[in-house]
Amino acid sequence: MFDYIIVGAGISGIVVAERIANVLNKKVLIIEKRNHIGGNCFDYLDKTGIYIHKYGPHIFHTNYKEVFEYLSNFTEWYYYTHRVLVYVDGKKIPLPINFISIEELFPEHISKNVISTLLSNFRYGEKVSILELLKNEKPDLQFIGKYIYKKVFLNYTKKQWGKSPEEIDPDIVARVPIVLSKDSRYFQDRYQGIPLEGYTKMFERMLMNSNIKLLLNTDYKEIIKLDFECKKIYFFGQEYKGKLIFTGKIDELFNYKFGILPYRSLNFELKFIDKEFFQEVAVVNYPNDYDFTRITEFKHFLPTDSHVTVLAYEYPKDYQLDSEPFYPLLTNESKELYYKYLEFSKNFNNLYLLGRLGEYRYYDMDDAVKRALELFEEIG
Numbered sequence: 001m002f003d004y005i006i007v008g009a010g011i012s013g014i015v016v017a018e019r020i021a022n023v024l025n026k027k028v029l030i031i032e033k034r035n036h037i038g039g040n041c042f043d044y045l046d047k048t049g050i051y052i053h054k055y056g057p058h059i060f061h062t063n064y065k066e067v068f069e070y071l072s073n074f075t076e077w078y079y080y081t082h083r084v085l086v087y088v089d090g091k092k093i094p095l096p097i098n099f100i101s102i103e104e105l106f107p108e109h110i111s112k113n114v115i116s117t118l119l120s121n122f123r124y125g126e127k128v129s130i131l132e133l134l135k136n137e138k139p140d141l142q143f144i145g146k147y148i149y150k151k152v153f154l155n156y157t158k159k160q161w162g163k164s165p166e167e168i169d170p171d172i173v174a175r176v177p178i179v180l181s182k183d184s185r186y187f188q189d190r191y192q193g194i195p196l197e198g199y200t201k202m203f204e205r206m207l208m209n210s211n212i213k214l215l216l217n218t219d220y221k222e223i224i225k226l227d228f229e230c231k232k233i234y235f236f237g238q239e240y241k242g243k244l245i246f247t248g249k250i251d252e253l254f255n256y257k258f259g260i261l262p263y264r265s266l267n268f269e270l271k272f273i274d275k276e277f278f279q280e281v282a283v284v285n286y287p288n289d290y291d292f293t294r295i296t297e298f299k300h301f302l303p304t305d306s307h308v309t310v311l312a313y314e315y316p317k318d319y320q321l322d323s324e325p326f327y328p329l330l331t332n333e334s335k336e337l338y339y340k341y342l343e344f345s346k347n348f349n350n351l352y353l354l355g356r357l358g359e360y361r362y363y364d365m366d367d368a369v370k371r372a373l374e375l376f377e378e379i380g
């Protein structure tokens with residue numbers, strides 16, 4: 001009956017479902033454990049009139065024109081530019097660290113030297129990872145690197161991941177480079193914005209097709225079984241010969257047979273405050289103070305008439321099998337374990353893995369959409 005089954009109604013699953021239904025005109029079933037669509041991009045309009053991102057701040061940004069154009073079929077955009085401040089030594093300075101931050105971080109006579117040292121070693125406008133800077137042998141660059149590392153990266157990363165920056169995949173801290181200009185935008189991508197009526201509304205429009213059936217509040221394990229010996233998939237006890245696109249945790253799919261993949265989880269504490277604004281920008285990071293990593297003030301993301309404000313305090317926590325897996329915890333060891341699962345998954349010729357959990361990748365929204373569109377081209 002269903003040509004395709006998709007496990008997970010997050011951004012990846014929704015994109016593939018939309019393509020299958022609208023382009024191929026084929027039937028697709030989506031099975032979702034939660035009581036809502038959108039995965040961790042889910043947002044809702046609170047009674048205050050403010051859109052809240054239930055699973056933390058999501059800002060869409062991309063250099064992929066095709067991804068931006070694709071999503072623009074389902075939403076208009078509010079052209080928001082994301083700005084982040086980081087609280088260091090009692091001051092809030094712009095992040096990514098750039099020349100403006102350096103001027104605020106160091107006394108004037110030192111900041112001039114810091115900037116000229118950076119510019120005599122790198123090109124103007126270049127983006128340099130903190131770990132690259134630390135590796136440099138020149139003592140003056142070492143000094144700058146160590147200082148920024150200690151003030152901005154070390155303790156934030158320890159809080160966020162329970163590990164130091166050297167222990168995790170270097171691409172993770174490189175997401176927030178040192179920017180050698182006065183550009184203090186958090187993302188420098190060509191396209192940036194927030195769906196004008198929220199992410200959930202955009203996803204609802206993508207799913208608006210009678211070819212798509214959505215089962216919320218349903219654990220896929222109640223319906224789908226994998227036979228590891230015969231390498232077959234069963235749907236309600238019958239062999240399933242259509243295509244299964246799985247966006248859940250790959251280790252769970254295979255009964256943790258090679259071991260548990262590590263993830264990092266989060267807790268959000270919402271605070272409602274009876275004033276117009278609490279902070280200058282949507283996100284302020286706290287690397288060295290308090291137990292939370294950042295405070296998000298949602299009101300900055302979309303226009304609203306509200307006279308109150310809503311904040312989310314973000315507390316990273318260890319992942320247990322029953323907690324929400326927000327981020328894959330990428331280390332050499334965890335990646336090796338993932339590849340074992342990936343190899344094993346190839347035994348099933350109608351199984352496709354997708355998304356942050358299925359592919360065990362730290363995807364941004366645009367990468368997730370891009371990969372989902374590619375998978376559709378491969379299997380559609």
Ligand code: UDP
Pocket residue numbers: 086095152153154156157160172173174175176285286287
């Ligand atoms: N990071 C940091 N200090 C900061 C912000 C980020 O050390 O103030 C590091 C940290 O390791 C973090 C990574 O950079 O996990 C990526 O940050 P990003 O803001 O991209 O994380 P996300 O918004 O995806 O949670």
